[in-house]
Amino acid sequence: MERYKVVIIGSGNVACHLAKVIDKFHHVVQVYSRNIENASNLAVQLHDCNCIDSLNEIEMNADLYLISVSDDAIKDVIDAMPKVKGVVAHTSGSIGIEVLSRKMRHVGVFYPLQTFSKEVEVKLSEVPIFLEASDQQSLSALETLAHALSDKIFYANSDQRQTLHIAAVFACNFFNHLLYLSTEILKEKGYSLDVLYPLINVTVSKAFSAGAFNSQTGPAVRGDINTIHKHIDLVDPSIKEIYQILSQSIIDRHEIHKNI
Amino acid sequence: MERYKVVIIGSGNVACHLAKVIDKFHHVVQVYSRNIENASNLAVQLHDCNCIDSLNEIEMNADLYLISVSDDAIKDVIDAMPKVKGVVAHTSGSIGIEVLSRKMRHVGVFYPLQTFSKEVEVKLSEVPIFLEASDQQSLSALETLAHALSDKIFYANSDQRQTLHIAAVFACNFFNHLLYLSTEILKEKGYSLDVLYPLINVTVSKAFSAGAFNSQTGPAVRGDINTIHKHIDLVDPSIKEIYQILSQSIIDRHEIHKNI
Numbered sequence: 111m112e113r114y115k116v117v118i119i120g121s122g123n124v125a126c127h128l129a130k131v132i133d134k135f136h137h138v139v140q141v142y143s144r145n146i147e148n149a150s151n152l153a154v155q156l157h158d159c160n161c162i163d164s165l166n167e168i169e170m171n172a173d174l175y176l177i178s179v180s181d182d183a184i185k186d187v188i189d190a191m192p193k194v195k196g197v198v199a200h201t202s203g204s205i206g207i208e209v210l211s212r213k214m215r216h217v218g219v220f221y222p223l224q225t226f227s228k229e230v231e232v233k234l235s236e237v238p239i240f241l242e243a244s245d246q247q248s249l250s251a252l253e254t255l256a257h258a259l260s261d262k263i264f265y266a267n268s269d270q271r272q273t274l275h276i277a278a279v280f281a282c283n284f285f286n287h288l289l290y291l292s293t294e295i296l297k298e299k300g301y302s303l304d305v306l307y308p309l310i311n312v313t314v315s316k317a318f319s320a321g322a323f324n325s326q327t328g329p330a331v332r333g334d335i336n337t338i339h340k341h342i343d344l345v346d347p348s349i350k351e352i353y354q355i356l357s358q359s360i361i362d363r364h365e366i367h368k369n370i
Numbered sequence: 371m372e373r374y375k376v377v378i379i380g381s382g383n384v385a386c387h388l389a390k391v392i393d394k395f396h397h398v399v400q401v402y403s404r405n406i407e408n409a410s411n412l413a414v415q416l417h418d419c420n421c422i423d424s425l426n427e428i429e430m431n432a433d434l435y436l437i438s439v440s441d442d443a444i445k446d447v448i449d450a451m452p453k454v455k456g457v458v459a460h461t462s463g464s465i466g467i468e469v470l471s472r473k474m475r476h477v478g479v480f481y482p483l484q485t486f487s488k489e490v491e492v493k494l495s496e497v498p499i500f501l502e503a504s505d506q507q508s509l510s511a512l513e514t515l516a517h518a519l520s521d522k523i524f525y526a527n528s529d530q531r532q533t534l535h536i537a538a539v540f541a542c543n544f545f546n547h548l549l550y551l552s553t554e555i556l557k558e559k560g561y562s563l564d565v566l567y568p569l570i571n572v573t574v575s576k577a578f579s580a581g582a583f584n585s586q587t588g589p590a591v592r593g594d595i596n597t598i599h600k601h602i603d604l605v606d607p608s609i610k611e612i613y614q615i616l617s618q619s620i621i622d623r624h625e626i627h628k629n630i
Contacts, residue, residue, distance in 0.1 A: 230579065236568050274565065279601065280551050284616045288545055288548075289541055289582035292537040295537040296533065298533070299530045301533075306537060308496050309485060310574060319489060322546050326543070359547060363550065
């Protein structure tokens with residue numbers, strides 16, 4: 111495998127996770143951050159890597175420039191960067207490729223579908239990476255990089271990435287909020303969310319083995335309107351509507367033909 | 371530990387899971403099912419156990435009778451059973467203890483908070499078991515039984531079990547439905563739900579380590595109304611309201627002070 115010279119632009123959670131794994135297979139020559147201390151903290155963890163806080167000092171002969179900054183800052187980075195010959199890719203799920211191609215020739219998107227934080231260790235090898243590129247040469251470079259990191263490589267244009275983001279909002283952001291609402295419900299009777307942990311784990315396992323449609327359980331899919339009404343009466347006024355709308359959605363999708 | 375004589379009434383998923391584990395520590399003397407074949411299929415997997423399909427033939431000298439049938443059938447079982455001296459307990463989350471105490475003297479509830487199915491293996495030792503009993507003697511018997519099965523014993527009266535059920539509807543039934551909606555969203559662009567598996571796993575880990583409130587991510591908690599509007603425009607009409615109401619709930623709980 112060809113060993114690329116890679117420049118990492120950014121020093122947040124995604125940049126750090128990616129840089130450390132890329133460092134095992136390629137040469138991360140430089141880390142940029144507006145804050146030189148952050149750049150330095152990351153660079154010292156990598157082999158033979160320098161750090162900069164000005165995009166004018168960027169290494170001109172790198173094969174790949176990975177921009178892993180907040181969505182709002184991507185355009186500013188491109189504006190401030192000199193025009194380079196290597197492949198320039200960002201790691202954002204919601205920003206289009208065109209923000210890069212206005213200025214650079216070889217561009218792409220390298221989007222790992224995962225939430226990165228300091229608290230939870232992430233096995234990058236299991237994280238799906240979604241690629242998009244302006245041309246075959248750029249795509250090949252991103253594929254080479256991706257294959258070193260993960261077993262799960264997919265392709266997604268901007269429209270598809272948008273859809274991935276929406277699906278993740280449902281399955282992760284909204285799910286997490288349901289966990290918060292459950293926490294509050296349980297707290298009132300003296301229990302912690304922990305009592306639901308085994309049930310949640312099995313719910314995940316079943317949804318991925320048998321499919322979420324076939325795995326649906328609970329009052330709504332049984333058409334048990336009595337229990338649904340009892341629950342809606344009992345829950346806090348702020349979540350009655352959520353209970354009602356999600357239950358009706360289950361009833362409708364499973365064609366139970368009842369109204370709450 | 372005292373070795374109890376236990377009668378299992380029912381032969382469904384919960385009855386089978388419980389019977390096999392109880393059999394390791396106590397003596398399951400008898401299995402009842404309306405369908406003698408089902409009773410027999412379970413009984414042959416246990417040590418020195420007979421099977422019956424008539425409640426008149428029930429063993430009168432057992433220490434414990436565990437009724438693990440559908441909620442609707444519990445009352446019928448009690449009506450048809452002779453009055454026994456041992457402890458009679460059901461395993462339902464939503465049925466009160468009084469359905470038993472009308473006829474029997476020593477009664478209780480033995481509620482394992484888990485969904486049992488043939489497809490997914492369940493480690494009973496990690497499943498929380500919620501107990502309720504009419505008297506100290508019945509409670510002791512149920513505690514002895516529970517401690518042999520699980521490390522997680524809790525107490526719950528009917529009101530608390532109701533709350534556990536509501537919390538489980540949010541964290542499991544509604545969550546599973548969100549997974550189904552995500553499946554549909556992804557399918558339209560050629561992806562399977564599998565691409566979200568690592569993200570969902572980390573979402574669960576973070577919620578249980580840092581708490582769901584602190585772990586909330588996504589457009590709503592960032593107050594990113596533009597993205598929320600874009601998503602609501604893009605999704606299928608049948609789920610626009612779900613997106614809107616859950617996002618507004620996140621915004622309100624996190625005191626972002628914005629309206630979608």
